Amino acid sequence: MSKGRSKRVSLKDIANKLGVSTALVSYVLNGQEKEKRVGAEIVIKIRQALEEMNYVPNHIARSLRNGKTQTIGLIVTDIANPFFSSMARCIEDEAGKKGYTVIIGSSDENCNKSRRLVDTMLNRQVDGFIIVPADGCYDYATLIVNEGFPLVMVDRYIPELSTNYVVLDNFGASYDAVNYLISRGYKKIGMVAYKTNLIHMKERIRGYTEAVKNAGLGKRIWEIRYDHQKDDIKKMTQQFQDKNNVKNVDALFFATNTLTMAGLYRVNELKLQVPEEVAVIGFDGNEAFDFYSAPLTYVKQPGNEMGKEAIRILVEQIEGSGKISHISLAHQLILRNSC
Amino acid sequence: MSKGRSKRVSLKDIANKLGVSTALVSYVLNGQEKEKRVGAEIVIKIRQALEEMNYVPNHIARSLRNGKTQTIGLIVTDIANPFFSSMARCIEDEAGKKGYTVIIGSSDENCNKSRRLVDTMLNRQVDGFIIVPADGCYDYATLIVNEGFPLVMVDRYIPELSTNYVVLDNFGASYDAVNYLISRGYKKIGMVAYKTNLIHMKERIRGYTEAVKNAGLGKRIWEIRYDHQKDDIKKMTQQFQDKNNVKNVDALFFATNTLTMAGLYRVNELKLQVPEEVAVIGFDGNEAFDFYSAPLTYVKQPGNEMGKEAIRILVEQIEGSGKISHISLAHQLILRNSC
DNA sequence: CTGAAAGCGCTTACAG
DNA sequence: CTGAAAGCGCTTACAG
Structure with a gap:
């Protein structure tokens, strides 16, 4: 068991080993061997090498190149509030299935905090936002939309802002x-x-x-x-x-x-x-x-469904489809003994 | 209000505008103007331009270059469990203050899920981990430590693994x-x-x-x-x-x-x-x-303190100090009417 | 069908 | 004190 971080294999390592260009390896890696008409036997060789050498793409490099980070920013009122923590749980699980990672922040219904969280997330170049907007400070939400970032509001929405939302009826x-x-x-x-x-x-x-x-x-x-x-x-x-x-x-x-x-x-x-x-x-x-x-x-409230819908809509927007969704979900009245 | 993502200013933009090299801008940006002996008046000019042009460093590019992402991976049993969600809240707040972002995952005490979460986080190149280890599957924790990544275990620890932990007594x-x-x-x-x-x-x-x-x-x-x-x-x-x-x-x-x-x-x-x-x-x-x-x-349990200590120790490890901490915190018995 | 090369936006040794 | 340049690891037009 040797300590110390071992260097990861890069595309170049694979290319060098096989004596081909990195372009080919990249094409195969991204399933573009058909469009790019890569030779059949070379595809096989590349696949093998990828497997054998245990290649894992460098996410950061890819992000820098593509401008996509496969990351979503989630801002709730307070992650310690059970309504939001179970929604967050659901959003994380669904996002994970779709290949996205989530970063979460709590605004405490506070404008400055919200603003700061959005800045951090923008700085981290998230691909889109799911936000529970706080009262009276919509500048950042407007900014997000105007800059062209996908945004889904949950739990509440801002009527003046034309973007997606998922709320309770x-x-x-x-x-x-x-x-x-x-x-x-x-x-x-x-x-x-x-x-x-x-x-x-x-x-x-x-x-x-x-x-x-x-x-x-x-x-x-x-x-x-x-x-x-x-x-x-x-x-x-x-x-x-x-x-x-x-x-x-x-x-x-x-x-x-x-x-x-x-x-x-x-x-x-x-x-x-x-x-x-x-x-x-x-x-x-x-x-x-x-x-x-x-x-x-x-x-x-159907908190989980709210989360699921939000992430579904957001990913749709990130990956293409432009149309805006407004979803309002039905509640359930749970009858017991307090009235 | 024009739609569409506006291109961010880069170091190069600043350098070009001022007719200096990117190196100088970078030095000033990182507060190395002293060590690198950058000329006094040029420092001022650069500072001004940075301000005026509203420069925000590209986090991704920096990460690719430095191999540091200022990101921490947090794996708990279930973020919907209030004990963990309030600890997570605390960890996020503290991490934010220190310039770190947190990504969270829930393992459900399940080995496969834990493993997958660690893989994702490793792939995202987090700088360190805070983990609530699940039972019987310590290979990934061992891997993390052997690869040289800082790790702090919370709530519980793995006696066989020599690394940091913060737990209740x-x-x-x-x-x-x-x-x-x-x-x-x-x-x-x-x-x-x-x-x-x-x-x-x-x-x-x-x-x-x-x-x-x-x-x-x-x-x-x-x-x-x-x-x-x-x-x-x-x-x-x-x-x-x-x-x-x-x-x-x-x-x-x-x-x-x-x-x-x-x-x-x-x-x-x-x-x-x-x-x-x-x-x-x-x-x-x-x-x-x-x-x-x-x-x-x-x-x-002092959940918040646990979170705070964990992040403190982790950041210490990430940023230098090598020594391992074992912390066990005191409980409080809250007396009421059930016995 | 394939390779050489540019470029994403930084940081940092190196030369002068 | 400053600039030119390499390089982090990818993707992707471009030339052949």
């Missing part, structure tokens, strides 16, 4: 969840959302609004600030508990995974019984939901 | 957890572990064994097969509930995150009360633990 999911609460007899239904201009949140709010309006019920919405989550959630719980407050509720619909968790922690602190004192519908499956005192009814 | 953590159960008066303490030769599991089992032995209690261990988890957990619950079985228990200590979850699902199905009918200590923090009917007492 957010309106439908929210509408359905709230209607379910209505069908269960709840009259004072509140929604806990994020304060943001992002379309997915607007859509979820629209679904809620439409549903309560159709049922002739009052609207009770809290828009939590992403970076003052704790304070705003606290204020929210004070209001919804107060029988005299217009925002007093008998049921709560949470608009995301994180909000659901934050809300439940608070509900637990206050020792409120779910669903007796307040009914709950959550967003995104999550093991914690299963173990909640009343296993949570929730809106299940 | 698994013996200590387990010993402590079981002693806590003993101090709470439990007499029939069972441990649920994985069937594997991996050192971290052996150490956790050893901690348990030592603790029950010292207390004069009987040993009750289940070794669950990773790929028959459900069946084995089911069998386990049948045995531990049976008062006539030698493996009947009043308390259970789970050796991992996943095992804890799988065990609790089953305990819930059987409608067993925790801690009244069976006390529980889990492993790794997890939001689900917080929401369990009895918030779980658990062994908290």
Whole structure:
């Protein structure tokens, strides 16, 4: 077992050994022996040598020459968030099958971080991007598109920017969840959302609004600030508990995974019984939901499918087909005991 | 807004514009103007041009020339597992600060997948590896080390392989957890572990064994097969509930995150009360633990610190210092209501 | 059908 | 102090 990095065999090594030019070896390597009309017996010899000498193409050299790196940049809100980590897992697996490698970054919904991540990835010359765009900072996404890089947005999209996206049918999911609460007899239904201009949140709010309006019920919405989550959630719980407050509720619909968790922690602190004192519908499956005192009814997003579609579309774009895809996927309402 | 990828400025563009050689530009770019004794006023001119023309070095070209890619390969068991996803998050952030990019893969404790991931990463010419080694397939780890690539193993290590690692003090953590159960008066303490030769599991089992032995209690261990988890957990619950079985228990200590979850699902199905009918200590923090009917007492691993240490050591190795580090971190026992 | 050669964009010994 | 040039390992027009 000798230590030290052994030098890899290059195309030239193969060519020299066989006394042919590197061009021929390259053609065979890339399956162009037909188009380039390489002699039949020489093809065989080259294949053998490639095999015997254990040749592995130098990816970097190829990238420099081709301007393609077979690498994809993925920017999510936070890879430690289970919704995104399982989506990432799925994207990596699918990308791998197609010969692509993924580099991941977490933006924390922050413009500067997003920008920096895009710069790094651009610098690394990724072939395309899958991005969960953060609120209010679309310059980098626009840049990506204007520079001609393939981009697929997931989870949310930027309406002004004409490019691909794969999202949940957010309106439908929210509408359905709230209607379910209505069908269960709840009259004072509140929604806990994020304060943001992002379309997915607007859509979820629209679904809620439409549903309560159709049922002739009052609207009770809290828009939590992403970076003052704790304070705003606290204020929210004070209001919804107060029988005299217009925002007093008998049921709560949470608009995301994180909000659901934050809300439940608070509900637990206050020792409120779910669903007796307040009914709950959550967003995104999550093991914690299963173990909640009343296993949570929730809106299940098809995270894996979202990832799969995103990578499929992106690779299509990278490798040719120009047409833009807008995909919106259906949710599933998982019924359990929290309402 | 013109579409289409605009050509990036190259070193040569700068050199041509200024009428100097690329060598000088390169020296200035890399802060070698002193060593290479570049003329003072030309340095200024070059700096200006670099700035003005918005020069960004071509990473690929640099990598081809240097044989360094500023990229790190990270292989975990499953990036969708919260323990690994938060560690990965931390590794990415730290790596970014040091100018490195990370590519991640999930091995699923599977040798073939691990092997394939290492091949891909080797092919991508990563500068070093952080790996959670899978059981029984150490050839690729040995290969990495023998080829002279820096490697840091995390979570577990391979005793036969002389290289860096960062792990939990698994013996200590387990010993402590079981002693806590003993101090709470439990007499029939069972441990649920994985069937594997991996050192971290052996150490956790050893901690348990030592603790029950010292207390004069009987040993009750289940070794669950990773790929028959459900069946084995089911069998386990049948045995531990049976008062006539030698493996009947009043308390259970789970050796991992996943095992804890799988065990609790089953305990819930059987409608067993925790801690009244069976006390529980889990492993790794997890939001689900917080929401369990009895918030779980658990062994908290310093996952973030593990990630930070791993990347620190790896970068040290990549950039020079040769000495091997073995780090074992302390756990924290988080006391709550499950025992 | 095949080879010699240019070039992707850098870095770095070498000569002056 | 500076420039010309080689070379990292590929791919691909071009000439024959």
